[in-house]
Amino acid sequence: MEQHAIPGARFVDPKVLSRIGNLELLARTVVEGFINGMHRAPYFGASIDFAEHRGYVAGDDIRRVDWRLFARTDRYYVKQYEADTNTNLSVLLDISRSMKFASKGIAKLDYGCYIGACLAYLAQRQRDRVGAITFDNDIVTHIPPSAKHFNVVLHTLDRARPERPGNLSVPLNKMAEHFKRRGILVLISDFYEEPEAILEAIKPLRFLGNDLIVFHVLDPAEIDFGYDEASSFEDLESGEQIPVVPESLAAEYRSMIRAHIDSLTTKFSEHRIDYTMVNTAEPLDRALFSYLSSRERLMRVR
Amino acid sequence: MSFLTPAFLVGLGALAVPILIHLIQRERKRVIEFPSLMFVRRIPYQSVRRRRIRHWFLLLLRAAAVALIVAAFSRPFFQQQAKASAVSGGARDIVILLDQSASMGYGDHWTRARDAARGVIRGMGSNDRATLVLFAKNAEENMRATSDRGRLEGAVNAAKVGSGATRYGPALKLAESILSRSPLKRRETVLISDFQKVGWTGSEEVRFPEEMTISTVSVASPNTSNLAVPSVTFGRTAFSGQERIAVTAGLSNKGDQMLKDVPVTLTIDGHEIQTERATIAPHASSSVTFTQFTLAGPNVRGNVRAGSDPMPADNSFNFVLAPSDPVSVAIVDGGDRSDASLFLSKALAIGTTPSFHTDVSSSARVGPTAFDKRAAIILNDTMFPPAGGGGVLRKFVERGGGLLVVAGDRTSWPQGEAALLPGTLGAPVDRTGGRSGSLGFLDYSHPVFEVFKAPRSGDFSAAHVFRYRALQPAPTDRIIARFDDGAVAAAERKVGQGRVIVWTTTLDDSWTDIGVKPIFLPLVHQLARYLSHYEPATSWFTVGQVLDLAARAKDHTDRIVVTPSGERISQPGAGEGNEGLLELSEQGIYEVRKPGATTSAKPESLAVNLDPAESELSAMDPAELVAAVTGHATPSAEQGAAPQEMTREEAERRQSLWWYLMMTGLLLLAVETVISNRLSRKEKFL
Numbered sequence: 001m002e003q004h005a006i007p008g009a010r011f012v013d014p015k016v017l018s019r020i021g022n023l024e025l026l027a028r029t030v031v032e033g034f035i036n037g038m039h040r041a042p043y044f045g046a047s048i049d050f051a052e053h054r055g056y057v058a059g060d061d062i063r064r065v066d067w068r069l070f071a072r073t074d075r076y077y078v079k080q081y082e083a084d085t086n087t088n089l090s091v092l093l094d095i096s097r098s099m100k101f102a103s104k105g106i107a108k109l110d111y112g113c114y115i116g117a118c119l120a121y122l123a124q125r126q127r128d129r130v131g132a133i134t135f136d137n138d139i140v141t142h143i144p145p146s147a148k149h150f151n152v153v154l155h156t157l158d159r160a161r162p163e164r165p166g167n168l169s170v171p172l173n174k175m176a177e178h179f180k181r182r183g184i185l186v187l188i189s190d191f192y193e194e195p196e197a198i199l200e201a202i203k204p205l206r207f208l209g210n211d212l213i214v215f216h217v218l219d220p221a222e223i224d225f226g227y228d229e230a231s232s233f234e235d236l237e238s239g240e241q242i243p244v245v246p247e248s249l250a251a252e253y254r255s256m257i258r259a260h261i262d263s264l265t266t267k268f269s270e271h272r273i274d275y276t277m278v279n280t281a282e283p284l285d286r287a288l289f290s291y292l293s294s295r296e297r298l299m300r301v302r
Numbered sequence: 303m304s305f306l307t308p309a310f311l312v313g314l315g316a317l318a319v320p321i322l323i324h325l326i327q328r329e330r331k332r333v334i335e336f337p338s339l340m341f342v343r344r345i346p347y348q349s350v351r352r353r354r355i356r357h358w359f360l361l362l363l364r365a366a367a368v369a370l371i372v373a374a375f376s377r378p379f380f381q382q383q384a385k386a387s388a389v390s391g392g393a394r395d396i397v398i399l400l401d402q403s404a405s406m407g408y409g410d411h412w413t414r415a416r417d418a419a420r421g422v423i424r425g426m427g428s429n430d431r432a433t434l435v436l437f438a439k440n441a442e443e444n445m446r447a448t449s450d451r452g453r454l455e456g457a458v459n460a461a462k463v464g465s466g467a468t469r470y471g472p473a474l475k476l477a478e479s480i481l482s483r484s485p486l487k488r489r490e491t492v493l494i495s496d497f498q499k500v501g502w503t504g505s506e507e508v509r510f511p512e513e514m515t516i517s518t519v520s521v522a523s524p525n526t527s528n529l530a531v532p533s534v535t536f537g538r539t540a541f542s543g544q545e546r547i548a549v550t551a552g553l554s555n556k557g558d559q560m561l562k563d564v565p566v567t568l569t570i571d572g573h574e575i576q577t578e579r580a581t582i583a584p585h586a587s588s589s590v591t592f593t594q595f596t597l598a599g600p601n602v603r604g605n606v607r608a609g610s611d612p613m614p615a616d617n618s619f620n621f622v623l624a625p626s627d628p629v630s631v632a633i634v635d636g637g638d639r640s641d642a643s644l645f646l647s648k649a650l651a652i653g654t655t656p657s658f659h660t661d662v663s664s665s666a667r668v669g670p671t672a673f674d675k676r677a678a679i680i681l682n683d684t685m686f687p688p689a690g691g692g693g694v695l696r697k698f699v700e701r702g703g704g705l706l707v708v709a710g711d712r713t714s715w716p717q718g719e720a721a722l723l724p725g726t727l728g729a730p731v732d733r734t735g736g737r738s739g740s741l742g743f744l745d746y747s748h749p750v751f752e753v754f755k756a757p758r759s760g761d762f763s764a765a766h767v768f769r770y771r772a773l774q775p776a777p778t779d780r781i782i783a784r785f786d787d788g789a790v791a792a793a794e795r796k797v798g799q800g801r802v803i804v805w806t807t808t809l810d811d812s813w814t815d816i817g818v819k820p821i822f823l824p825l826v827h828q829l830a831r832y833l834s835h836y837e838p839a840t841s842w843f844t845v846g847q848v849l850d851l852a853a854r855a856k857d858h859t860d861r862i863v864v865t866p867s868g869e870r871i872s873q874p875g876a877g878e879g880n881e882g883l884l885e886l887s888e889q890g891i892y893e894v895r896k897p898g899a900t901t902s903a904k905p906e907s908l909a910v911n912l913d914p915a916e917s918e919l920s921a922m923d924p925a926e927l928v929a930a931v932t933g934h935a936t937p938s939a940e941q942g943a944a945p946q947e948m949t950r951e952e953a954e955r956r957q958s959l960w961w962y963l964m965m966t967g968l969l970l971l972a973v974e975t976v977i978s979n980r981l982s983r984k985e986k987f988l
Contacts, residue, residue: 098337108337192337192338192340227334229332233339233342235336235339238339242342256344260341
């Protein structure tokens with residue numbers, strides 16, 4: 001464990017994190033703090049854990065025969081261990097214009113970057129290969145997963161600028177062609193599309209058995225719609241302006257966004273996709289927990 | 303309602319502004335960037351509250367404020383008011399001169415005149431004001447300048463025809479005076495009358511300034527017929543100790559038709575005595591003499607009534623008769639010559655107005671009682687009567703008696719009574735040498751000689767004076783006649799309430815021949831009248847005259863005057879100023895009573911008749927009067943009332959409605975601001 005890790009940093013307000021300015025430092029601060037705060041760390045360090053015995057079959061490596069058991073039972077059993085495999089982590093970050101929205105604290109894009117950086121750091125510590133793809137209505141940058149790409153990933157995330165409107169289906173379809181190996185895909189977006197369309201768009205990502213973790217990043221204002229005065233609202237994606245009287249809209253809007261989130265939750269779970277809605281006003285730990293849960297599942301490879 | 307700048311009404315489109323403010327403005331106040339309006343777009347917009355107006359009152363306030371301000375900019379004005387104002391070119395000050403003289407009682411003149419006055423009042427604009435002046439011989443401000451048409455009409459309705467004579471001068475002067483004080487620019491006089499010619503002599507100094515106009519409403523009838531009794535005369539004769547009166551009534555036909563068999567009735571003390579018939583040619587006069595009747599006592603009321611016509615007021619003539627008391631005069635002469643006072647006594651024996659009762663006595667024999675109850679004493683060329691010594695004669699004079707001292711050879715005056723004689727008598731002056739003397743100067747302002755003032759009213763220079771007594775008057779004595787050489791011929795001194803005149807030559811044929819000259823008789827009568835304070839009994843007065851009742855009664859007791867209309871006027875006897883004066887304003891019989899007098903006591907009566915001139919109804923051309931007053935011909939009343947051209951700008955400027963609209967609009971905005979601020983504190987948005 002790193003001694004300079006800051007206990008409880010995972011609970012640090014994202015606004016404070018945004019002042020760090022260095023993604024690596026930020027990721028390390030968050031992740032180390034996160035790990036130190038755990039009661040146990042069962043997912044790391046145990047590279048060879050015994051799982052079970054099975055009967056020897058021709059072709060098995062005789063080095064894996066449990067000779068002690070042969071001595072007692074006079075039968076050949078092969079030991080099976082929990083595999084400590086390296087995997088690919090790809091951070092798919094939506095950098096469409098809607099992601100630059102920030103009501104009070106940090107922008108959704110920044111928050112997405114933090115998540116991506118933290119996960120990349122975690123993965124790098126895990127010696128997983130990390131890559132990143134930024135996209136809006138098309139792929140903007142593509143960093144293939146590699147054990148050496150951690151810094152590049154951080155650089156890419158740091159450089160990401162929301163400039164164009166977003167669209168999921170086109171870039172995700174293209175991405176699916178790039179993934180040759182099974183891995184963990186972390187999709188970070190605000191998902192301003194119909195749930196069916198979203199599911200349709202991410203289907204190709206799961207063809208290779210990729211483990212897909214979805215982070216639905218939303219600003220508090222998007223959830224609560226806490227506006228008071230009647231104003232013109234401008235759609236960051238399209239630039240369209242609509243006069244809005246928040247008082248009359250808010251309740252209806254809140255119910256709609258709730259329904260949207262619920263719908264996504266339901267549909268993602270139906271497709272065995274980890275879905276996590278994160279609020280940019282909240283600390284990053286929820287995102288990290290979500291990732292680690294997913295990583296634990298993936299680690300159980302025999 | 304018209305607008306001076308109607309183009310500004312386009313601004314009423316701004317009425318939509320408050321609505322837009324309600325619905326849109328606050329929503330567009332600032333733009334909020336939002337990631338996606340995906341959900342906002344889904345919400346049905348129709349149900350959004352911005353479509354709903356929640357504060358109608360505020361919206362109405364805003365809309366009303368905008369409408370008022372826009373209306374103010376378009377400069378509205380009322381066409382109707384503009385027209386009404388145009389009649390006078392703005393607010394007018396009108397003086398309504400309503401003739402209430404007796405002649406207005408002719409036919410329907412008064413009704414038409416009041417209708418015309420009411421018409422003028424009803425034609426007034428809201429800002430106009432009017433003064434009602436009722437006039438006859440004098441003018442009176444009946445209703446001061448007011449815009450209250452109801453009060454003005456009430457005053458017109460309450461006005462009545464009077465008995466006064468018509469005089470336009472005082473009324474027009476009063477109108478000019480009222481209008482000259484008016485702050486209003488438009489000043490008009492409306493003269494409503496029958497325009498009697500006699501009411502305007504042309505010498506009245508009335509001149510209206512340029513800014514004042516006069517319009518006339520004539521109610522004169524074109525062909526008037528009027529019978530009047532302008533006067534009566536009395537023939538007095540004495541019969542067995544009583545006085546008999548023969549009344550002669552003058553009749554005047556002012557119309558174009560001959561009046562035949564007009565009944566003329568004499569009434570004495572309420573009893574019809576006699577009715578005569580008379581025929582009077584058009585525009586001619588006639589008279590009717592009634593049979594004599596015996597005058598029973600003082601204050602006998604008489605009346606002569608002739609026929610009937612549209613103007614009954616002048617068909618009746620009132621008078622009051624009283625027995626004529628002779629003036630008692632004592633002539634004192636030397637007694638040494640027979641017929642020494644023949645000329646004087648004969649002269650005083652003639653005449654009935656008044657008749658003189660003379661007693662001739664010698665100075666030596668006259669006793670102190672001889673002066674009692676005498677109105678005047680004549681010392682005719684005699685010494686000072688011994689009976690008059692000791693202040694007796696002086697006291698007689700001081701009590702109001704008259705003393706004529708006719709100076710001659712025999713005249714002597716004791717030093718002790720010098721205060722009684724106007725001057726000091728000197729030696730006789732003989733003018734027989736050469737040309738005789740004559741009266742060279744007469745003080746015509748003195749009541750004795752006033753009647754001789756007019757030309758050919760007596761030639762005093764025809765009398766020759768051969769001798770006279772020199773007289774050195776005191777500075778306080780009034781010299782009333784001088785001889786041609788400058789010597790004093792007559793001088794007067796007032797002693798107490800009485801009068802003393804010294805005549806420095808004789809009034810017979812000894813020193814002068816004046817006794818045979820025509821002027822002798824009137825001269826002696828004038829001297830006797832003056833010294834005895836004779837005032838002829840007045841049988842009637844004319845409306846408008848002012849009587850000094852205190853002077854008439856010669857006492858200072860309280861009086862009650864009952865007018866012909868029954869009004870009682872109390873007059874304190876011992877007051878200062880005008881208490882004793884009574885203006886005779888009504889036709890008929892005035893009664894003057896003493897407070898507490900029994901009803902059986904016959905009160906003093908005063909007969910009052912119309913001014914005979916009021917019977918002359920011939921009308922003048924109103925334009926002539928207007929031209930004389932204004933200096934130029936002026937439109938008639940109808941033309942005067944015709945609307946004058948007034949520009950729309952002028953009408954709008956006078957009404958200035960825009961100012962009120964603007965103020966109201968701003969006030970509404972202020973109220974709206976207050977209310978909306980309070981509401982906005984309670985609510986999230988409006």
